[in-house]
Amino acid sequence: MTPISLGLVGLGTIARNQHLPALAATPALSLAAIASRNARLDDIAAFYDVAALLASDVRVDAVSLCTPPQGRFAQAQAALRAGKHVMLEKPPGASVSEVQALAQLARDRGVTLFATWHSREAAAVEQARTLLANATIQRVDIAWKEDVRHWHPGQEWIWEAGGLGVFDPAINALSILTRILPDPVHPTGAILEVPANKQAPIAAQMSMVTGAGAPVEAVFDWRQTGPQTWDIRVQSDLGEVVLQEGGARLVVAGVAQINASDAEYKRLYARFVDLIARGQSDVDLAPLQLVADAFLLGERRVVEAFVE
Structure with a gap:
């Protein structure tokens, strides 16, 4: 089977550490081209931006966007x-409505759009989802x-409007939450701590509730040094179900x-x-909607x- 020829747009830290390996x-999949303003890879066709890539003679069947969410809509739309x-x-865009527009465009053009949530692919997430499928969630x-x-x-960029601030990592937790719980959640309140010299929060607290009425409390903070904390604790009639280390444990x-x-x-690329x-798409906006609601x-x- 001929590999799918792919163009990678953006060659920052996440692209080098995760996407390339x-x-x-x-x-x-076969990496055919890179679009990046500041970086190149040996023996791979390189272009300044996605427009130049798409206008070239290099064949690409698919495009993976690793750029900041601000401005990504135009790149995805062009592709x-x-x-x-x-x-x-992740996050798939700077707003919910722009990703909805992209999903409609993908349907109209008959191509795949995949809005990824990498933390949902952590090793323990699916087993936690299975365990909780018929559980009574208490908190x-x-x-x-x-x-x-x-x-x-x-x-x-991450501190600017549309960059999400602390919600850039927090949306990983929300992507796991919306995957493992058998019931949808919605926010009832939030506190956003915004540095005096920035547009986006450095810390936040969110209060949410499931459809069945169970409380969900979240604390997000970008100021923790030393060991990092990525934990979700679910109290249920099964006892306490805990996901640690971002869903790996x-x-x-x-x-x-x-x-x-x-x-x-x-797993994302598979x-x-x-x-x-x-011939399908996967565009689940539940985590981004929770952030927008916050x-x-x-x-x-x-x-x-x-x-800094």
């Missing part, structure tokens, strides 16, 4: 209009705390069930290949300026 491990299958790094607590200076050094009623290494992006083969409902509190 995952592509190399996916025989059904879809050119008849290319498109994979979106959920999320603690997602990390050091922005370590994970996003010098990335100013599962503990049920105090007993460890899964503790596995990272293969999230390999899913992309499968969606293309089936900004709608959130009380904004100005905190001390952030200095």
Whole structure:
């Protein structure tokens, strides 16, 4: 079978650390071109932007976008209009409505659009989903705390409007939450702590509730140094079900069930290949909608300026 020829747009940290190794491990995909303003790869056709890539003679069947969410709509729109299958790094866009528009365009053009949530591919997420499918959820607590200076050094876009701030990592927790719970959730309130010199929050608290009335409390913080915290604790009639280390580790009623290494992006690209083969799209906007709701409902509190 001829591999799917793919163009990778954006060659920053996430592309180099995750996308390139995952592509190399996916025989059904062949990296044919790079579009990046500042970076190149040896022996791979390189272009300044996606427009130049699409206008070239290099054949690409699909495009994977690893650029910041601001401005990504135009890139995805151009690729879809050119008849290319498109994979979106998370968050899939700067707004819910723009991704909805892309989904409609993909349907109209008969191509695949895949809005990815890499944390859903963590090793323990699907088993947690299966365990909780018929459980009675009593309460959920999320603690997602990390050091922005370590994970996003010098990335100013993430502090700008549309960059999400602390919700860039927090949306990973929300993507897991909306995958494992058998009942939808909606926010009832939020507090957004915004540095005096930035547009996006450095910390946030969200109060949510499931359709059955169980409370969900989340604390997100970008100021944690030392060991990082990525935990979701679900109290249920099965006992406590805990996802740790971003979904890589599962503990049920105090007993460890899964503790596995990272293969999230390999699974994402395998899913992309499968969606293309089936002529389907996968655009679940539930995590992004929760973030949008937090900004709608959130009380904004100005905190001390952030200095890199």
